[in-house]
Amino acid sequence: xxxxxxxxxxxxxxxxxxxxxxxxxxxxxxxxxxxxxxxxxxxxxxxxxxxxxxxxxxxxxxxxxxxxxxxxxxxxxxxxxxxxxxxxxxxxxxxxxxxxxxxxxxxxxxxxxxxxxxxxxxxxxxxxxxxxx
Amino acid sequence: xxxxxxxxxxxxxxxxxxxxxxxxxxxxxxxxxxxxxxxxxxxxxxxxxxxxxxxxxxxxxxxxxxxxxxxxxxxxxxxxxxxxxxxxxxxxxxxxxxxxxxxxxxxxxxxxxxxxxxxxxxxxxxxxxxxxx
Numbered sequence: 138x139x140x141x142x143x144x145x146x147x148x149x150x151x152x153x154x155x156x157x158x159x160x161x162x163x164x165x166x167x168x169x170x171x172x173x174x175x176x177x178x179x180x181x182x183x184x185x186x187x188x189x190x191x192x193x194x195x196x197x198x199x200x201x202x203x204x205x206x207x208x209x210x211x212x213x214x215x216x217x218x219x220x221x222x223x224x225x226x227x228x229x230x231x232x233x234x235x236x237x238x239x240x241x242x243x244x245x246x247x248x249x250x251x252x253x254x255x256x257x258x259x260x261x262x263x264x265x266x267x268x269x270x
Numbered sequence: 271x272x273x274x275x276x277x278x279x280x281x282x283x284x285x286x287x288x289x290x291x292x293x294x295x296x297x298x299x300x301x302x303x304x305x306x307x308x309x310x311x312x313x314x315x316x317x318x319x320x321x322x323x324x325x326x327x328x329x330x331x332x333x334x335x336x337x338x339x340x341x342x343x344x345x346x347x348x349x350x351x352x353x354x355x356x357x358x359x360x361x362x363x364x365x366x367x368x369x370x371x372x373x374x375x376x377x378x379x380x381x382x383x384x385x386x387x388x389x390x391x392x393x394x395x396x397x398x399x400x401x402x403x
Contacts (some may be wrong), residue, residue, distance in 0.1 A: 163296025
C-alpha cells in the first residue's frame, strides 16, 4: 500500500507531512506529521497514527473515539508527503468541526438534507406558511 | 478570503503548509509551502504563488503554463496550514501527472468515459466481438 523505504524523512527532520482526506466526500480533513513508527503503526492497525511535535506518537481518536480508518495511502512525487484517504468515525478536528478547515463542502448539503427530511416528516401547523428550504 | 494576520508563520520558520485541492474533482493536487509574500501575491493575482525552499518565490505555472486559479483559501484550526481550492490549467505535478499523488480518483472515470465515447463513435469490424468497457 505504501513503501516506507521510498519516503524521504530527511527534509522534515524525521517526519513526513500527512494530508488526511475523507475517502467518501473528498474533503481535506487535517494536515499533520508522521515519522516511520507512526506509519508502521498505521499500516499494522489500519488506523491513522501521527507524530505530534508536542504529543509524540498519537493514535488519532484513541481518547476521542474519532478514529480514522485507512482506505488508501499514497506518497507524493518526491516522497515527503503522504496522502491518506480515510473513513472517519467522527469529527477530525479537536474543535468538533468535521474538518480542521471548517465545515466541508458536503456538510451544507447534509444540513439541507436533514432540513428537508424534517420538513417532510411533520405536518404544517394551521397558521404556518410553507418554507422554501 | 484569507486573513494573513490570523496565520501562524512561526512554527514553519516563516512558512505555512499549503494543500492545493482541485475545486472541481476534490483531488488533492500537491502540498507545498508559502510565506506571507507568496500569499500576498496569491491574493493580489488570484493565482497560486508558493515559496520553495530551493526556488524562492514561485508563481506556479509561470514557466509551464500550468497555473492554478484560486477558488477559495481557508486556514486550518491552528493557522499553520492553508487549504487552497483551485482550478488548474494543466497537470499540477512537474512529472506531468495531474497531481503529485499520481492519477486522481476521477482520472479513471475520465479514461473510461473516453473509451466509451470512442467505442460508440466507431462501428465494429465484421469479425470483431463487442467489448465490455
